[in-house]
Amino acid sequence: MSIQSVPVQKDLQSARRAAADAWRKELTERGILCINLISSPGAGKTSLLQATARHWAGTVRMAVLVGDIATDRDAQRLAPLVPVRQLTTGGACHLELPLVQTGFGQLTSEELEGLEFLFVENVGNLVCPASHDLGEHMRVVVLSVTEGDDKPGKYPKAFRTSDACVINKIDLLPYVPFSLEAVTTDAHLVRGDLPVLPVSAFKGDGIAAWCDFLRKSRQDILGT
Amino acid sequence: MHERSLVRSLIEQVNEELRNRSLGSLRGIRLELGEFSGVEPSLLQLAFGEMARDVWGHDVKLDLEIIPLSAQCLTCHKIFHVEGFRFVCPDCHGTDVQIRSGEQMQLVSLDVESANNSGSSTA
Numbered sequence: 001m002s003i004q005s006v007p008v009q010k011d012l013q014s015a016r017r018a019a020a021d022a023w024r025k026e027l028t029e030r031g032i033l034c035i036n037l038i039s040s041p042g043a044g045k046t047s048l049l050q051a052t053a054r055h056w057a058g059t060v061r062m063a064v065l066v067g068d069i070a071t072d073r074d075a076q077r078l079a080p081l082v083p084v085r086q087l088t089t090g091g092a093c094h095l096e097l098p099l100v101q102t103g104f105g106q107l108t109s110e111e112l113e114g115l116e117f118l119f120v121e122n123v124g125n126l127v128c129p130a131s132h133d134l135g136e137h138m139r140v141v142v143l144s145v146t147e148g149d150d151k152p153g154k155y156p157k158a159f160r161t162s163d164a165c166v167i168n169k170i171d172l173l174p175y176v177p178f179s180l181e182a183v184t185t186d187a188h189l190v191r192g193d194l195p196v197l198p199v200s201a202f203k204g205d206g207i208a209a210w211c212d213f214l215r216k217s218r219q220d221i222l223g224t
Numbered sequence: 225m226h227e228r229s230l231v232r233s234l235i236e237q238v239n240e241e242l243r244n245r246s247l248g249s250l251r252g253i254r255l256e257l258g259e260f261s262g263v264e265p266s267l268l269q270l271a272f273g274e275m276a277r278d279v280w281g282h283d284v285k286l287d288l289e290i291i292p293l294s295a296q297c298l299t300c301h302k303i304f305h306v307e308g309f310r311f312v313c314p315d316c317h318g319t320d321v322q323i324r325s326g327e328q329m330q331l332v333s334l335d336v337e338s339a340n341n342s343g344s345s346t347a
Binding site for chain 2: 001002003004005006007008009010011012013015016092093094096127128130131132153156157160188189190191192193
């Protein structure tokens, strides 16, 4: 009996990447722009989606799949405004594509009719979700001003793999040591072309610009 | 901490190779792991150690080769090692840079016990 080394050379992520690409293609064909929202817990992903839904007030068709380790509290907050399904990970620190697809499959044909935006609200965590492609067209990282302006450099993968950065809770800027200029500089060292969008989901500042950005992105990516 | 789900996927894909090629008893796995793969090598080793014993009934050695994060400047075309996750060209200071390597999880090879009667099935 001897030990033999057998060459394999296989990309371990290729199957997951192919599945995500296939899902992205399907959503593209259906005219749905999928956005994966990532942030630390409490940065305001759900509040941002509530503000987005209120701004569009039914003029733009959106649905939300919201991931959490436990409870359906986020889904309850969004349900009066938009079609939503809660994805409960049962302890997992991030969403994976099969769970997202299961949630999507639970949307009714009425809810899917003319759907333009599918938001996937990830589990609050700036680390693990950065490594998982959910078949989204865009990844958006949300950072709130109370977390500090040094975060892009500390969580480089989350910011490098994102296509836009929303800075939330700017209504609190007078009370916290947070510089919009410093966070933008730090973010651009990680990704030079990252759009930075300051908002207050609570007060409504910047929400119109965020919504315009989403509509323009949908046009650019889907061509519609 | 998503290393356990990565190990689960690694184990599935290794078992697939073992089955498809009718390989003998597994002793070791060689993996290239990118510095920017989002995987912490020590946590991966820990999760692998626990799960491998459950799956294969004995210790399997996991050899990790860490692949540095390298990028290319799209302005001056310099290829450089990304220091401290700052995606800035050291020559022209451009930030329009593309990752060339360092995100991968590549299964390189498997160490297996080769029996003398390697052609016959033991299933």
